[in-house]
Amino acid sequence: MHFPRPAFFRAAALAVAAHCLCAVPADAGAPMTPPTIFETPKPAASTAAPKTPPQTSAKKTDAKPAVAAPAAKPATSAPVNLDTTLKSWGFTRVASAKKDTASWRNRSAVFEAVRDKSYLNIVGVRISLSAPVSERNGVWTIPRSDYDASLLPILSPTASTSTLPRRVRHVLLDPGHGGKEPGTQNDTLKLVEKNLTLDVAKRVKAILEKQYGIRVTLTRTNDTGLALADRSALTKKWNTDVFVSIHFNALQSAPTAAGIETYILTPRGQTSTNNSGTRVAKTSELTARELGHSSNTWNVLLGYHLQNSLVQKLKANDRGLRRARFGVLKGTTCPSVLVECGYLSNANEAQKISSPAHRQKIAEAITEGIVAYNTVMEKLSAASKKTTTRTAAK
Numbered sequence: 001m002h003f004p005r006p007a008f009f010r011a012a013a014l015a016v017a018a019h020c021l022c023a024v025p026a027d028a029g030a031p032m033t034p035p036t037i038f039e040t041p042k043p044a045a046s047t048a049a050p051k052t053p054p055q056t057s058a059k060k061t062d063a064k065p066a067v068a069a070p071a072a073k074p075a076t077s078a079p080v081n082l083d084t085t086l087k088s089w090g091f092t093r094v095a096s097a098k099k100d101t102a103s104w105r106n107r108s109a110v111f112e113a114v115r116d117k118s119y120l121n122i123v124g125v126r127i128s129l130s131a132p133v134s135e136r137n138g139v140w141t142i143p144r145s146d147y148d149a150s151l152l153p154i155l156s157p158t159a160s161t162s163t164l165p166r167r168v169r170h171v172l173l174d175p176g177h178g179g180k181e182p183g184t185q186n187d188t189l190k191l192v193e194k195n196l197t198l199d200v201a202k203r204v205k206a207i208l209e210k211q212y213g214i215r216v217t218l219t220r221t222n223d224t225g226l227a228l229a230d231r232s233a234l235t236k237k238w239n240t241d242v243f244v245s246i247h248f249n250a251l252q253s254a255p256t257a258a259g260i261e262t263y264i265l266t267p268r269g270q271t272s273t274n275n276s277g278t279r280v281a282k283t284s285e286l287t288a289r290e291l292g293h294s295s296n297t298w299n300v301l302l303g304y305h306l307q308n309s310l311v312q313k314l315k316a317n318d319r320g321l322r323r324a325r326f327g328v329l330k331g332t333t334c335p336s337v338l339v340e341c342g343y344l345s346n347a348n349e350a351q352k353i354s355s356p357a358h359r360q361k362i363a364e365a366i367t368e369g370i371v372a373y374n375t376v377m378e379k380l381s382a383a384s385k386k387t388t389t390r391t392a393a394k
């Protein structure tokens with residue numbers, strides 16, 4: 001079904017997607033593992049307030065804080081100058097073949113910004129921003145709020161928050177829809193989203209449990225319906241470490257649309273992203289309970305790894321890490337994401353999805369994304385313990 005379109009959208013300008021979360025409010029809003037862009041934690045990392053970031057080195061050596069970073073301390077609300085900020089993280093500006101694109105690189109990671117586009121490409125993953133990248137007289141900037149909410153969690157999660165989540169021991173998978181809610185469908189191929197999501201979830205469970213020894217629980221194990229709030233509430237009931245809601249997408253108005261999207265709950269102060277990658281609701285229009293999520297940093301990191309893994313493994317179109325205040329993501333108590341594993345409205349993609357072998361690949365990609373996130377978490381946790389021990393020994 002189509003969501004009602006926010007009033008400020010011009011109808012002609014946007015082909016609003018028939019996102020599959022039918023029961024959700026209309027807010028809808030180089031195969032690479034990139035752990036080297038993450039620093040190890042500092043003992044007393046403070047909040048997401050603008051601060052001088054530590055040097056990003058490709059080494060996992062030490063929690064040595066940062067060498068003084070140059071000019072990365074603008075006023076709180078000032079836009080972030082990408083050149084000076086990325087330089088302070090050890091990135092160097094490199095020539096770009098396109099005039100409207102700027103690129104920065106360190107030993108293992110590449111950042112790319114395109115003038116007037118509301119995203120950054122970070123190590124091959126598109127990260128949605130709440131406002132476009134600006135370029136004036138050769139100075140490239142993004143909003144401070146985007147830096148804090150979307151970029152810093154990837155560059156250095158522990159500079160964003162001082163709270164480390166638990167390592168992944170128990171995963172809650174949520175096969176989207178079920179019962180009277182079929183989700184999206186492809187009538188030609190007789191594909192129904194609720195069956196596909198359950199199939200993929202069972203495959204992920206099998207791999208995570210057998211190959212990684214990670215416990216997995218499903219929100220539903222058969223064709224039954226479940227309210228969105230009941231799904232997210234299970235994270236608290238079962239004290240799970242990670243929540244992944246699995247879906248397939250459709251955009252009947254644009255049958256060529258294809259690829260992967262990963263959603264996290266829109267963080268405080270940020271705007272949501274719709275399927276056209278455009279900002280939707282303003283924070284001021286939302287109620288208090290919809291604002292933010294205590295796990296934002298870790299949502300970003302988990303979402304980043306899932307999007308990266310799915311796009312690389314499936315060689316799929318990267319439609320980006322996005323933000324939305326989806327009902328199923330609102331009440332969770334652990335890092336949470338919603339993955340859209342392809343478009344049933346696209347003939348080619350639907351054909352692939354109809355194959356069990358392809359769904360197995362999707363399941364492997366989801367598994368590998370969770371495992372990559374956990375690997376970072378283990379490194380951060382180990383480094384944190386090391387730092388604590390060192391501090392205690394003083």
Ligand SMILES: [Zn+2]
Pocket residue numbers: 019020021022176177183184193246247248
């Ligand atoms: Zn769905």
